[in-house]
Amino acid sequence: MSEPTDDFEYERRFFCRELPAEYDDGDAPTLIIQSYYVHADNYALRVRLVSRKVHVDMTPDVNPVAVLDEYRDRFSEAYVTVKGPSVGGTRYEVEREIDTRIAAELIKRGGSVIIKNRYSVWIEEDGWSVDVFGGPNAPLIVAEAERSGPVTNLTIPKFCITEITDQARFNNDGLANRPFCKWADDFKEELALEGPRFQQYFGKNRMV
Secondary structure, three states: OOOOEOOEEEEEEEEEOOOOHHHOOOOOOEEEEEEEEEEEOOEEEEEEEEEOOOOOOOOOOOOHHHHHHHOHHHOOEEEEEEEEEEEOOEEEEEEEEOOHHHHHHHHHHOOEEEEEEEEEEEEOOEEEEEEEEOHHHOOOEEEEEEEOOOOOOOEEOOOEEEEOOOOHHHOHHHHHHOOHHHOHHHHHHHHHHHOOOOOOOOOOOEEO
C-alpha cells in the first residue's frame, strides 16, 4: 500500500500480537518474498517478488526459497528498491519494477531473504498494511499506516500494542540481518518493563 511522493515514504509502524479475524476476508493475502543485498546503517537495497494467488501459512519452519521454487510461475510483480534510514516516520525510497524471472534468480542467488503475508485493510480514514512474517521472523506481526505526507493525527487500532516507527530492528532490512527469533524474548521483557509507547510528535493519537 505504497504512495511514494518525491521519492520519500511516510509511515508509522506498530508491533502487534495478532491479526484480528475481521481483517482476514478469506481471500489470499499478498505473498511477499524479498531479499536484501545491502542492509547496513539503515540503508538497504531490496529485490521483492509479489503474488496475490498463493496462500502460504507463515510458520517458523517455512522456507522462502522453497516457496519461491514451488510457486515461481505465480509471482506477478517484482521490484528493486533503494531505501535510506527512517527518521521521524520519513524514509527515502526509490522503487522500480523489474522482470519477475530476473527477481527470482537474484533472490535465489544471494542476499538475506524474508517471507511474509500482507493484509491490506481500511481503518477509519487510512489504508493500513498488516504484515505476518514467516520463517525465523515468525510469529512477528507489524502494522503500518502510510500516507503521501507525514502521518499525523492517526487513529490507532487496539490491536497495535506499541509503536516501532523508528526502531531499525523492526525494519524489514533489520529483520533480514537479525531475525525476530533471536531477540523476541528480550523484546517481550522490555515491553513488560517499559509498557506500550506511542510517539507524541505526530499530532494527536486517537485510540480505537
